[in-house]
Structures are given as structure tokens and as C-alpha cells.
Amino acid sequence: MTATAVSSGETIGTLVKRWRERRRRSQLDVSLAADLSAKHLSYIETGRSNPSREMIERICDELDVPLRERNRFYLAAGFAPAHRERPFADLGVAKDAVHAVLTGMEPSPAVAVNVRWDLLAMNRAMRPFLSDLPTDLAGPPVNMLRATLHPDGLAPMVRNLQQWRSHVVRRVRRQLERTADDGLAGLLLELESYGGAPVTSAGSTLADDLVVPLQLSTPYGDLDFLYAATVFGSPRDVTLDEIAIETFFPANAITTAILRSLAG
Numbered sequence: 001m002t003a004t005a006v007s008s009g010e011t012i013g014t015l016v017k018r019w020r021e022r023r024r025r026s027q028l029d030v031s032l033a034a035d036l037s038a039k040h041l042s043y044i045e046t047g048r049s050n051p052s053r054e055m056i057e058r059i060c061d062e063l064d065v066p067l068r069e070r071n072r073f074y075l076a077a078g079f080a081p082a083h084r085e086r087p088f089a090d091l092g093v094a095k096d097a098v099h100a101v102l103t104g105m106e107p108s109p110a111v112a113v114n115v116r117w118d119l120l121a122m123n124r125a126m127r128p129f130l131s132d133l134p135t136d137l138a139g140p141p142v143n144m145l146r147a148t149l150h151p152d153g154l155a156p157m158v159r160n161l162q163q164w165r166s167h168v169v170r171r172v173r174r175q176l177e178r179t180a181d182d183g184l185a186g187l188l189l190e191l192e193s194y195g196g197a198p199v200t201s202a203g204s205t206l207a208d209d210l211v212v213p214l215q216l217s218t219p220y221g222d223l224d225f226l227y228a229a230t231v232f233g234s235p236r237d238v239t240l241d242e243i244a245i246e247t248f249f250p251a252n253a254i255t256t257a258i259l260r261s262l263a264g
Helices: 012-022 027-033 038-046 053-063 067-076 093-104 124-130 144-149 161-179 182-192 206-210 253-263
Strands: 110-113 119-122 213-218 221-231 244-250
Touching: 012 038, 012 053, 012 067, 027 038, 027 053, 053 067, 093 110, 093 119, 093 244, 110 124, 119 124, 124 253, 144 161, 144 182, 161 182, 221 253, 244 253
Parallel strands: none
Antiparallel strands: 110 119, 110 244, 213 221, 221 244
């Protein structure tokens, strides 16, 4: 059986090869890890063979393909999509779990965002920081990165704006590399257009990104936050696969006291 093309003209072989090269993996490496022969993988990539559903899942697992993109694999191979996508409001128990996590983070500000950092939900501690956004940044949906870095948003409050901007831009680049999401490319260009020194990866390390603070001058006082992201394990729904909980923890006692006062 030969490969089937999706509406964009891409075949299953094209998608497999693109994601293998995106992950910088050889055919031999992927074939061994996914338990198929290098010859069979070569046949898939060249359109001489069509993979089964089980084989698609093994290859996608090995290449860490997001669920949204996996559905394209299935369609290209002539199968129905394996992972459904629902609006956040229709996630039922999963939505309740997201809100429970957000509430549990209080008094630290926390938000739930999708793959493009569009706001899905937030806890009460975050509301004071987003309540005065101008109309063109207030959404819906609010894009958290745009709201933070836009000159008309929170940017004038960020005391370490250049450092935080560099951190954010590198995160978007990594997210784009991991997910290949079309909207992230446009968002990245927009964030880079806000000004500041060009962001490069030179001299930056994962350790640097883990400890980059967000320092704000607010009507409540100077606040210093450390940032952490949480994702859900083993999601089978596209929407849940793309949700992250982003929490800003107080980095010092003064910030802790102010957050507790606001909560009270």
C-alpha cells in the first residue's frame, strides 16, 4: 500500500522524515528505538509503504510528536485522527483539575495557558496584575507573553526587562522547535519586534533559564518572582496536551508578605 496525502499535499512519509530531522535523529536510530527495520522506515519515508496505526504511534512516541501533529500523521496515512480536541470549557473533570491546581498555588499568581501562551484560566492572585491591561491586550484571549512584553502592557513595570525578554524569546523558540505550531512563528516575530538587543542562545544555559527572576515594580511594592511551569502527564486529548500551568512563586520574604496581604 502506498502513502496517502493529506489535504496540504503532505504524505505520511514526508511528515515522518520532517519530524525525524527536526529531532536530529538518524533512520537507524529511530528504527531501532521504534522496533522496526531501517529499511521499513526508509520505505515509509519514501512513500513505498504505509505504516499501521500502531507503528505511527510508536514512531510518534519516539520522536515526541505533539498530539495535534499526530492527528496529521493518522490522516496522511488514511486513518481517522486518534486524539480528539475539545474547547477548554468542555474538558469536564480535566478542567476542574486545572482550576484546582490554580487555586492550590495561591497566594502565588498562576495561570493556565495553551501552546501559544493564550490565557485559559487564572487564579485570584493573578487578577490584580492583569486587571489594567489596555483593550488591545486584554483579549479575549489575553496572550500572557504579549501582555508582559508589550510596551503598553506590563513591560514598564518589569525591572529586569531585557533579561526577562531574552528568557521569554528563548522559551518561544524552544516551544516552536518542539511543537512546530504555526502561530508561534508569528508570535516570536512580534515579541522580537518590541525592541531591545537581539536575543541569541550564546552564553545561555538551561540552568540560567531555570533561575531567571521576574522583577516587577507595582503599586503594591517591588515584587520578585521565580517562575515554574507544570504540564499534565500522559494526556490523550489535544487541548490537555497543550495546557501548561505557569506559576510565579515569591523569591523573597517581602514578596511573600505582599502576596499574603493581597490574598487577605
